[in-house]
Amino acid sequence: MADSLATDRDPLGLYVHWPFCRAKCPYCDFNSHVSDSVDHALWRDLLVRELEALAPRVGGGPDGDRRLVSLFFGGGTPSLMEPETAADVIEAARKLFRFNNDIEITLEANPTSVEAAKMAAFRAAGITRVSLGVQAMDDAALKFLGREHSAAEALAALEAVRAQFDNVSFDLIYARPEQDLATWTAELERALALEPEHLSLYQLTIEPTTPFYARHARGEFALPDEDGAADLYDATQEILGAAGLPAYEVSNHARPGRECRHNLVYWRYQDYLGIGPGAHGRLSDGRPGSTKTATRTHRAPKIWLERVARDGHALVDDAAIPTDEAVMEAVLMCLRIDEGLTGERFRHLFGAAPADLFDPRTLDGLVEAGFLTIDGADLRATAEGRARLDAVTSRLLQNVRPLPGG
Structure with missing residues (x-):
């Protein structure tokens, strides 16, 4: 089972x-x-x-x-x-x-x-x-x-x-x-x-x-x-x-x-648990559409030791990530890798395809400029796009549509 x-x-x-x-x-x-x-x-x-x-x-x-x-x-x-x-x-x-x-x-x-x-x-x-x-x-x-x-x-x-x-x-x-x-x-x-x-x-x-x-x-x-x-x-x-x-x-x-x-x-925007001083985490139950929580432990080694000894953990940040912020994080991470933001990955995370989210004029412009490619429901940065990824993702995220049901 x-x-x-x-x-x-x-x-x-x-x-x-x-x-x-x-x-x-x-x-x-x-x-x-x-x-x-x-x-x-x-x-x-x-x-x-x-x-x-x-x-x-x-x-x-x-x-x-x-x-x-x-x-x-x-x-x-x-x-x-x-x-x-x-x-x-x-x-x-x-x-x-x-x-x-x-x-x-x-x-x-x-x-x-x-x-x-x-x-x-x-x-x-x-x-x-x-x-x-x-x-x-x-x-x-x-x-x-x-x-x-x-x-x-x-x-x-x-x-x-x-x-x-x-x-x-x-x-x-x-x-x-x-x-x-x-x-x-x-x-x-x-x-x-x-x-x-x-x-x-x-x-x-x-x-x-x-x-x-x-x-x-x-x-x-x-x-x-x-x-x-x-x-x-x-x-x-x-x-x-x-x-x-x-x-x-x-x-x-x-x-x-x-x-x-x-x-x-990290780059597929999957879950990871972070322990030790200053460690970050992205937590969920891992199932499709589940809400992610951002965690961070105390940075100072001495304080981390004291809090774990007292409470079992040293979390100082522990909050659900709003959907629009999760979309931003997913885009920023997934476009770093050659496989990009696949339609399958996007549907698992948000129940939608990339084309449902991003402004078509923005997408078309970035594709025509040679910075992104679209293959079915998969969105990838080209080699040129990865070399200028901060500018590409900033432009892509300027006009984001609300998610269905969001």
Whole structure:
């Protein structure tokens, strides 16, 4: 009976936030903290406790039937966790949800925290995939980015990870100061020589809460202009596509079958449960037309610990998402990926097709301009559209019709 109940439900992702790093990178605006000491036993206990408290919100529990397709340990630097912490969280999740037979369980890691013995322990704990924060392939760029590892150390870490895992991704940051097309092309070729299964390639952005913001404002460095950054992006698509790692999302490239399943949960606007300090969630019962709830836990590690110890969770936001906001979120997420916003997905979420919602003149204009394609009831951004996605989605969402019955 449980199987039949689960068949009409969206799959579920679980995100676990580990907030600690050895050092804070000057470009990073994530919820990460540097701490001299961490009570690993306490964190292990309270992460499990928050998971057990929130799982019933998405059909989890001892008698739950919700299918878990991905579990992602993010941060911060989750590879600084003790492997026992990952093992306990995975085991707790296994008791609360129906694990997909090929569930993807990812651990983010930095090269400075990769040790061969520890990677073996993480594999034994249940990790199936590692995402390594390489960020650059040369020492000068790594120094600018505030990274504590060298290019040689990154390569050694990648080798140690691959000795334990056959599903490995690594990140690079581009559009750095003084980076031109030739240097970025050469860096991509060095990356491709490592035969990656998955690459995440992020354009450097200057966020207001980071040290880079003040340094950039003082004129200490300059980034490539808009045309230069666009050239780097276009070259990335061409080079990686030719190498068999096409973009399946704006910033992510993978060999067929190696796409990050957890991130696809986000981009398909499926449900995910977030635990740990500052973790976000989108919760529902997963059935067609069900209302989504937005959740967020307290960002501060100390306060998070206190509230989970007291209440079982540390939620500070917990509210139903109005339909018009849910439509906006779905469009913003789904058009990031190559499959786009399918008619089937839209009907599951809202009981309508994309053509029922968007102004036909707006749609036609974006199609004629080469930014969107419409195939039956499926709406997709073209490569040109994904390169200008903020402008495309802003235009698309200007004239939205009320949903039937909405």
